[in-house]
Amino acid sequence: MLITEVNIRKMKMMMKTPFSTSFGTFQHKDFLLLEVTDELGNTGWGESTAFHSPWYTEETFETNLHMIRDFLIPLILDQEITHPNEVNTLFAPLRKNNMAKAAVEGAIWDLYAKRNKLTLAEALGGTAEKIEVGISIGIQKSTEQLIDVVQRFIEEGYKRIKVKIKPGHDVEVIRSLREAFPTIPLMADANSAYTLDDIDLLKQLDEYNLMMIEQPLASDDIIDHAKLQKAIKTPICLDESITSFEDARKAIELGSTQIINVKIGRVGGLTESKKIHDYCMEKGIPVWCGGMLEAGIGRAHNIALTSLPNFTLPGDTASSSRYWEEDVITPEVVAVDGFITVPTEYGIGYEPNLEVMDRYTVEQIHFKA
Numbered sequence: 001m002l003i004t005e006v007n008i009r010k011m012k013m014m015m016k017t018p019f020s021t022s023f024g025t026f027q028h029k030d031f032l033l034l035e036v037t038d039e040l041g042n043t044g045w046g047e048s049t050a051f052h053s054p055w056y057t058e059e060t061f062e063t064n065l066h067m068i069r070d071f072l073i074p075l076i077l078d079q080e081i082t083h084p085n086e087v088n089t090l091f092a093p094l095r096k097n098n099m100a101k102a103a104v105e106g107a108i109w110d111l112y113a114k115r116n117k118l119t120l121a122e123a124l125g126g127t128a129e130k131i132e133v134g135i136s137i138g139i140q141k142s143t144e145q146l147i148d149v150v151q152r153f154i155e156e157g158y159k160r161i162k163v164k165i166k167p168g169h170d171v172e173v174i175r176s177l178r179e180a181f182p183t184i185p186l187m188a189d190a191n192s193a194y195t196l197d198d199i200d201l202l203k204q205l206d207e208y209n210l211m212m213i214e215q216p217l218a219s220d221d222i223i224d225h226a227k228l229q230k231a232i233k234t235p236i237c238l239d240e241s242i243t244s245f246e247d248a249r250k251a252i253e254l255g256s257t258q259i260i261n262v263k264i265g266r267v268g269g270l271t272e273s274k275k276i277h278d279y280c281m282e283k284g285i286p287v288w289c290g291g292m293l294e295a296g297i298g299r300a301h302n303i304a305l306t307s308l309p310n311f312t313l314p315g316d317t318a319s320s321s322r323y324w325e326e327d328v329i330t331p332e333v334v335a336v337d338g339f340i341t342v343p344t345e346y347g348i349g350y351e352p353n354l355e356v357m358d359r360y361t362v363e364q365i366h367f368k369a
């Protein structure tokens with residue numbers, strides 16, 4: 001297929017409720033939507049998942065725009081691509097900037113699937129008809145409020161509850177939650193807020209039967225995580241530290257992680273995500289699909305990826321309505337009793353809702369071969 005056109009939309013959407021983590025609070029999301037067109041008029045959609053500030057990783061939506069506009073589009077425009085697996089190789093001379101690369105690569109995967117009359121899930125080799133999802137809950141004003149929020153999401157059927165922790169907001173919070181909900185599948189995400197000096201505190205979490213603790217230590221570390229894992233029983237799940245297949249291989253080899261959170265953007269695309277998935281499956285390491293507070297296009301990509309067989313733990317891909325007043329796809333993503341049905345239409349399986357999209361589009365930039 002020949003890529004003949006690319007359209008970038010700069011988007012801004014307000015979150016229904018602010019989302020707080022150890023590194024900051026999200027009130028809105030600035031992001032990019034990409035539409036690629038081939039010589040036959042097929043189209044594919046991608047979403048850049050970077051945030052407005054470099055809190056989670058070094059990328060931002062502005063650095064993504066710069067990379068996509070000035071470096072990545074020139075590499076794919078007027079370019080013959082046989083399979084989306086080739087995009088990784090085309091982008092390899094450019095270092096990092098994984099979320100920018102993933103947005104473009106994702107659009108090409110969608111285009112490829114549509115052109116070949118496949119669902120994106122099928123194109124990736126996924127087989128699940130429905131996927132199990134959990135929910136990630138931001139830091140709340142009080143523990144009472146957190147318990148109310150957890151109660152509400154359990155009633156909605158989410159299959160596991162993830163709560164954010166940070167220094168001063170950890171063991172006591174988890175203790176209260178466990179007391180209120182003795183048997184729910186529960187986990188904590190620290191977003192790199194601790195160091196090995198906190199080892200005694202992190203050990204205390206072993207009492208509360210957590211499924212895992214996500215990214216307790218530095219965002220670029222795999223050495224200290226291996227030391228920490230030797231000292232605690234709770235399985236460590238790496239998020240920020242895994243930016244490639246090579247990171248995953250090394251972290252598993254060192255014993256730094258027992259579970260991996262795969263985010264398509266963080267690892268640079270669907271091809272790399274699948275490579276990590278396959279390797280983890282071989283090594284007996286379960287994976288789950290993380291979230292970046294995506295709008296519908298990104299959410300659809302997550303669902304397709306999660307249909308692969310080693311996504312055995314519930315991911316963070318919740319209903320569109322958990323984040324947005326209205327989403328940019330039709331139908332919106334809906335989790336029923338903690339399950340999302342993998343769509344059966346070709347490509348990402350959801351229609352872009354241009355009317356809604358236009359309402360939140362700040363600017364469009366068009367490229368033609």
Ligand code: OSB
Pocket residue numbers: 021056136189191239290291292293294316317318
């Ligand atoms: O660490 O997974 C994370 C949100 C923003 C930044 C980082 C993370 C998160 C989440 C929410 O946990 C994921 C989602 O619901 O999309």
Ligand code: MG
Pocket residue numbers: 189191214215239240261290
């Ligand atoms: Mg995380």
